[in-house]
Amino acid sequence: MEESMKGLQELTVEPKIAYFSMEIGFRNDIPTYSGGLGILAGDTIKSAADLKLPMVAVTLIYRKGYFMQEIDSRGKQIEHPVAWNPADHMVLLPQRIRVRIEGRDVSVQIWQYDICSLTGGCVPIFFLDTDVPENTQQDRELTDSLYGGDERYRLKQELLLGVGGVRMLKALGFHIKKYHMNEGHASLLTIELLTRYKKDIETVWDERAIWDTERVKDICVFTTHTPVEAGHDKFSYDLVREVIGEVIPFNVLKELAGPDKLNMTLLAMNLSKYINGVAKKHGEVSKNLFPGYVINAITNGVHSFTWTCESMARLYDKYLPGWANEPELFVRIGKIPDEEIWAAHMEAKKKLIDYVNEKTGAGMDCDTLTIGFARRATSYKRASLLFRDVDRLLKIGKGKLQLVFAGKAHPKDTDGKKNIEEIFMKSEQLKGAIKIVYLPGYDMDLALKLVSGVDVWLNTPMRPREASGTSGMKAAHNGVVNFSVLDGWWIEGHIEGFTGWAIGPAPTELTLTESTDDVDAEDLYNKLEKQVIPIYYNERHIWIRMMQNAIGKNAYYFNTHRMMRRYVTEAYIR
Numbered sequence: 001m002e003e004s005m006k007g008l009q010e011l012t013v014e015p016k017i018a019y020f021s022m023e024i025g026f027r028n029d030i031p032t033y034s035g036g037l038g039i040l041a042g043d044t045i046k047s048a049a050d051l052k053l054p055m056v057a058v059t060l061i062y063r064k065g066y067f068m069q070e071i072d073s074r075g076k077q078i079e080h081p082v083a084w085n086p087a088d089h090m091v092l093l094p095q096r097i098r099v100r101i102e103g104r105d106v107s108v109q110i111w112q113y114d115i116c117s118l119t120g121g122c123v124p125i126f127f128l129d130t131d132v133p134e135n136t137q138q139d140r141e142l143t144d145s146l147y148g149g150d151e152r153y154r155l156k157q158e159l160l161l162g163v164g165g166v167r168m169l170k171a172l173g174f175h176i177k178k179y180h181m182n183e184g185h186a187s188l189l190t191i192e193l194l195t196r197y198k199k200d201i202e203t204v205w206d207e208r209a210i211w212d213t214e215r216v217k218d219i220c221v222f223t224t225h226t227p228v229e230a231g232h233d234k235f236s237y238d239l240v241r242e243v244i245g246e247v248i249p250f251n252v253l254k255e256l257a258g259p260d261k262l263n264m265t266l267l268a269m270n271l272s273k274y275i276n277g278v279a280k281k282h283g284e285v286s287k288n289l290f291p292g293y294v295i296n297a298i299t300n301g302v303h304s305f306t307w308t309c310e311s312m313a314r315l316y317d318k319y320l321p322g323w324a325n326e327p328e329l330f331v332r333i334g335k336i337p338d339e340e341i342w343a344a345h346m347e348a349k350k351k352l353i354d355y356v357n358e359k360t361g362a363g364m365d366c367d368t369l370t371i372g373f374a375r376r377a378t379s380y381k382r383a384s385l386l387f388r389d390v391d392r393l394l395k396i397g398k399g400k401l402q403l404v405f406a407g408k409a410h411p412k413d414t415d416g417k418k419n420i421e422e423i424f425m426k427s428e429q430l431k432g433a434i435k436i437v438y439l440p441g442y443d444m445d446l447a448l449k450l451v452s453g454v455d456v457w458l459n460t461p462m463r464p465r466e467a468s469g470t471s472g473m474k475a476a477h478n479g480v481v482n483f484s485v486l487d488g489w490w491i492e493g494h495i496e497g498f499t500g501w502a503i504g505p506a507p508t509e510l511t512l513t514e515s516t517d518d519v520d521a522e523d524l525y526n527k528l529e530k531q532v533i534p535i536y537y538n539e540r541h542i543w544i545r546m547m548q549n550a551i552g553k554n555a556y557y558f559n560t561h562r563m564m565r566r567y568v569t570e571a572y573i574r
Helices: 036-050 137-143 151-171 189-196 213-218 237-243 250-257 264-270 280-289 310-319 327-335 338-360 390-397 414-429 444-453 471-477 517-538 540-555 560-572
Strands: 016-021 055-060 068-071 077-080 091-101 104-116 122-129 176-182 220-223 234-236 261-263 274-277 369-374 401-406 435-439 456-459 481-485 500-503
Touching (some): 016 036, 016 151, 036 055, 036 104, 036 560, 055 151, 091 151, 104 151, 122 151, 137 151, 151 189, 151 237, 176 560, 189 220, 220 264, 220 560, 234 237, 237 250, 237 261, 250 264, 261 264, 274 280, 310 327, 310 338, 327 560, 338 369, 338 540, 369 444, 369 517, 401 444, 444 471, 471 481, 471 540, 481 540, 500 517, 517 540
Parallel strands (some): 016 055, 055 122, 176 220, 220 274, 369 401, 369 456, 401 435, 456 481
Antiparallel strands (some): 068 077, 091 104, 104 122, 234 261
């Protein structure tokens, strides 16, 4: 992807899809993301540019980023603010908007960054920023931290994103055809649209009919990523009254957003014509959470070019020219000789192992089967499932396994932080038998090293909490085999012993809320002992065939080009 600045005049000519996301991750040195949701948003925008879709994106600037992660010798996570300057990367626009927060007019400036593709497509990202001299110190800090502060701070940020974003697009002269809310954080944009399209009382002669919900619905699209009730943002109406005021009558708001609390997901669902989950299973789980709503499913993908390592990209360029903008070509993976796939993989593996040894002194080597596990450190991801029976793991893996972990825990997630400490304890326990490292500072660059450099990608979430998961798709783009619990995307991508392996039983309605730790751990150990390790060491040709299947069956489908084409045909042009 290339970046350049396009003039507003050129950008505002045709109607656009406005894509709103609380976080967008598209470059390592612009820390406006925390994890999967932000990276997905970045990949979405890159594919939109590649496919020349008429799109603009809206988010907040986060001058202190999410956080820089340090891990001490005992595995304790220490957070540091990220120092970066937006002016080094993007252009400050002359236009300003105002948003009323707690009865004050807060001034908001706008930064522009263009993601432009070699295909000629270009998508501008607009970043809202309250750090301007005329605001109070408290208001200036509203765009400092991603997912920082208390409930009040979060509500103010979501007000800025939703209401501020709509006003900003209007101020810049855009004609918006559809508003796409990536998760519930942006759903206050519907309130701004309701006030914009408010009917004249004289024309309808009914106080309730002045709010044109059908018109708003017609132009809104909503994607939910959260499969558990607790994950949906809810705010008390007392807080809403203090922060936002009564923009629309509270009786109307309560009908749209829930009687007890303002539920951001409900608000978005009640005012969107098209609603979707991010995998087939997640669509079903969402219907259970919100009965009565038509919830579709568009399974996530990843941006193929971004998440393919250098050695594999060279190989694809040689045998599958045009793959980056046409990932469907991965179906022709059989053209590539086995030995060249293996050589490209080993080049990526050597890069990772050299990096690990340089950073940690772990003394890992390229000949040992290497398993990777990297994602947000939170308890439902079950990073420590592999260590449920240390003696068994030792018996199976001594001298045959090395493990690489990474991932940040949210600063307030004490259980997630304990998970990191637990892995440190286990690595001490297994010292000399199984080499284990936990790499700090998980970011886009490290993620690419990991998803391309390990041999097996491990994923062990509690079902059905993984709405989709995208790290395994990135691994598949690099011919890395998945070994995962059947949840999210892997239910659709998994063919046992062909594209990878499943952990634990197939998902059924009965196992949705049950703890399956013991069952899953047992299956993990059995397959590790009887299939994964023996095939890796003794049947290299079968292993390479699985790598080819990961590319030709999974990377072929689980990419954001396919995903965006579905959004266009199902959500945008209808």
